[in-house]
Amino acid sequence: MRVIVEPDASGVARTAARFVARLLRRKPNCVLGLATGSTPLGMYRDLIHMHREEGLDFSRVVTFNLDEYVGLGPTHPQSYRRFMQENLFDHLNIEPRNTHVPDGRALDFEAYCQQYERQIEEAGGIDLQVLGVGSDGHIAFNEPGSSLGSRTRLKTLTEETVRDNARFFGTAEMVPRLAITVGVGTILESRQCLLLAAGPHKARAIRDTIEGPVTAQVTASALQLHRDVIAVVDEEAGRLLERRDYYREVERAQALLEAGQLAALLPDRARRNDE
Numbered sequence: 001m002r003v004i005v006e007p008d009a010s011g012v013a014r015t016a017a018r019f020v021a022r023l024l025r026r027k028p029n030c031v032l033g034l035a036t037g038s039t040p041l042g043m044y045r046d047l048i049h050m051h052r053e054e055g056l057d058f059s060r061v062v063t064f065n066l067d068e069y070v071g072l073g074p075t076h077p078q079s080y081r082r083f084m085q086e087n088l089f090d091h092l093n094i095e096p097r098n099t100h101v102p103d104g105r106a107l108d109f110e111a112y113c114q115q116y117e118r119q120i121e122e123a124g125g126i127d128l129q130v131l132g133v134g135s136d137g138h139i140a141f142n143e144p145g146s147s148l149g150s151r152t153r154l155k156t157l158t159e160e161t162v163r164d165n166a167r168f169f170g171t172a173e174m175v176p177r178l179a180i181t182v183g184v185g186t187i188l189e190s191r192q193c194l195l196l197a198a199g200p201h202k203a204r205a206i207r208d209t210i211e212g213p214v215t216a217q218v219t220a221s222a223l224q225l226h227r228d229v230i231a232v233v234d235e236e237a238g239r240l241l242e243r244r245d246y247y248r249e250v251e252r253a254q255a256l257l258e259a260g261q262l263a264a265l266l267p268d269r270a271r272r273n274d275e
């Protein structure tokens with residue numbers, strides 16, 4: 001896993017937006033997996049800015065969101081569909097029919113979840129999956145104990161998640177107890193994952209995700225099994241990472257390599273022999 005530690009949340013947003021923009025320029029018809037929550041908001045703002053100021057083009061992009069609360073319709077103020085419209089889609093030149101958010105009011109959930117999986121497949125699979133992480137280390141709504149091979153399905157939310165999300169609803173009683181969520185297995189099939197986290201309340205989850213054992217108790221830790229994950233965290237969220245200095249060293253080396261300055265990475269003697 002590549003780990004990038006930024007000084008603050010706005011650094012996380014900028015770096016994440018840059019990864020998305022780079023993909024869009026390389027593959028204008030890419031398929032993005034998108035997340036809700038406070039974490040990706042800064043990245044969405046930066047992408048909107050790039051669209052307006054630099055003409056970043058979303059006209060051929062297809063998106064699939066990770067999850068939705070059961071029982072909430074698309075216009076409900078706390079529905080994830082509404083969140084995505086207000087914080088991203090309404091500000092881009094994206095085709096509405098190319099944006100997918102699970103339907104929290106589907107009638108036959110089992111059939112609907114299978115259909116969602118099929119739609120992802122038919123679109124060619126997710127090129128880049130954006131992820132936040134819950135304070136207990138969950139991704140999407142794959143709560144602790146979710147199978148690491150799980151697919152899109154209904155999931156009961158834990159008390160911790162209900163409490164965390166109560167801030168959006170006013171009280172915990174208003175938070176739906178069920179959600180449709182893509183599975184850990186679905187996420188692991190994306191070609192690349194971009195895991196974002198900021199703030200001190202994410203420090204434990206980020207340590208467990210990146211440096212802990214792979215366990216269904218921390219579903220984000222399954223990302224260690226994925227071949228291409230970039231974690232972008234701020235100082236506070238990365239505070240408990242034991243190998244923080246090493247991750248910085250890797251990034252420094254990577255930057256020098258990209259700038260064609262391999263010599264700067266060689267030990268002194270090797271450099272002298274080269275001259």
Ligand code: GLP
Nearest residue numbers: 035037038039132133134140141
């Ligand atoms: C919810 C969402 C997750 C999100 C998490 C963290 O549980 N289903 O996709 O990552 O919240 O949210 P926040 O970014 O607001 O901390």
